[in-house]
Amino acid sequence: KAGVTQTPRYLIKTRGQQVTLSCSPISGHRSVSWYQQTPGQGLQFLFEYFSETQRNKGNFPGRFSGRQFSNSRSEMNVSTLELGDSALYLCASSWPGVAENQETQYFGPGTRLLVL
Amino acid sequence: GEDVEQSLFLSVREGDSSVINCTYTDSSSTYLYWYKQEPGAGLQLLTYIFSNMDMKQDQRLTVLLNKKDKHLSLRIADTQTGDSAIYFCAETTFGGYSTLTFGKGTMLLVSP
Numbered sequence: 213k214a215g216v217t218q219t220p221r222y223l224i225k226t227r228g229q230q231v232t233l234s235c236s237p238i239s240g241h242r243s244v245s246w247y248q249q250t251p252g253q254g255l256q257f258l259f260e261y262f263s264e265t266q267r268n269k270g271n272f273p274g275r276f277s278g279r280q281f282s283n284s285r286s287e288m289n290v291s292t293l294e295l296g297d298s299a300l301y302l303c304a305s306s307w308p309g310v311a312e313n314q315e316t317q318y319f320g321p322g323t324r325l326l327v328l
Numbered sequence: 329g330e331d332v333e334q335s336l337f338l339s340v341r342e343g344d345s346s347v348i349n350c351t352y353t354d355s356s357s358t359y360l361y362w363y364k365q366e367p368g369a370g371l372q373l374l375t376y377i378f379s380n381m382d383m384k385q386d387q388r389l390t391v392l393l394n395k396k397d398k399h400l401s402l403r404i405a406d407t408q409t410g411d412s413a414i415y416f417c418a419e420t421t422f423g424g425y426s427t428l429t430f431g432k433g434t435m436l437l438v439s440p
Contacts, residue, residue, distance in 0.1 A: 216370075245427070255416065255430040268427050302370055304428075315359065315420060317428060319371040 213239055216305050216320035224326045230291040233323045237284050237305030244286040245317060246278060249300040261286055262307065290325075298327045334417050334431035341439055346404040348434045350417030353398060357419040360393065361428065362402045365414045374402070374415075404436075412438045 217236045225231050237244050246258040257270040261280035278288040284305075290297055301324075304317035331353045340346045352360070358379050363371040377384045377391045377400070384391045390403040404411055414433040421427075 218370075247428075254432045255418075255428075257427050257429070260427060270427075304371075316361075316373065316376065318373060319363070321370040 216303055216318055218303050218320040218323050220323060221321065222324050224328065225293050226328050227293055227295060229293050230289060231293060231325060232287055232289050233301055233303075233325075235286045235288075235303030235305075235320060237286070237303075238318055241305035241307060241318075242284055243305060243307040243315075244280055244284065245304045245306070246286070246288050247302045247304065248272075249302060249322070250298075255302070258288065293327045295327050298325060300324050332417055332419055332429055332431035334434045336432065337435050337437070339437045339439065340407050342407060342409055344407055346407045346411070346436055346438075348402045348404075348415050348417075348436065350400040350402075350431055351398055352400065352417070352419050354419060354421065354429070355398070356421050358421050359419070360391075360400050361418040361420070362389075362391065363416045363418060365416065365433070371416065407436075407438050409438045409440060412436055
């Protein structure tokens with residue numbers, strides 16, 4: 213099976229712009245989660261989608277949003293970019309996972325966003 | 329809230345065993361994971377352990393779980409230079425909608 217894919221891999225934006233990141237989960241997986249990784253804060257959970265519904269959301273401002281399509285592909289959007297949004301954005305897919313652990317998450321390579 | 333703590337750095341020589349430690353606070357944690365991240369890459373799932381287990385072995389990897397002390401460790405036998413990376417401990421709760429809480433990561437440096 214192909215792994216989780218994320219596009220684009222690298223992105224440079226300026227403050228105030230908006231950005232859309234895309235994630236294609238492992239074939240058959242229905243849950244997609246997004247995480248932000250920064251040197252200062254580490255890995256932080258953004259949100260999780262399952263069957264096109266957001267089931268869980270982390271502690272991020274409303275500028276961060278996402279959606280999931282009927283084919284389980286997901287996008288996340290960040291509006292009015294700030295310098296502090298520079299990070300590696302990781303997507304993970306799961307469910308169903310291995311029989312004994314349906315929620316095992318498999319990560320993509322990430323999208324590295326630089327905000328100037 | 330949940331918290332996961334790890335030591336930040338570990339240096340070993342090639343061929344030695346490495347032990348990376350992790351503590352967590354959420355007593356309802358169901359699954360505990362170890363992920364590996366190489367420079368410029370995403371997270372690679374190494375192994376996981378269910379909270380009702382004490383130990384899990386997978387080739388060179390051994391995971392030990394002390395649920396009473398909320399302590400998790402990852403032992404890498406015969407450590408190789410290719411094992412140099414950042415290792416993340418993470419926990420989740422069953423039915424927690426696939427939300428992982430991560431530690432800050434332990435940088436493992438393996439010297440020849």
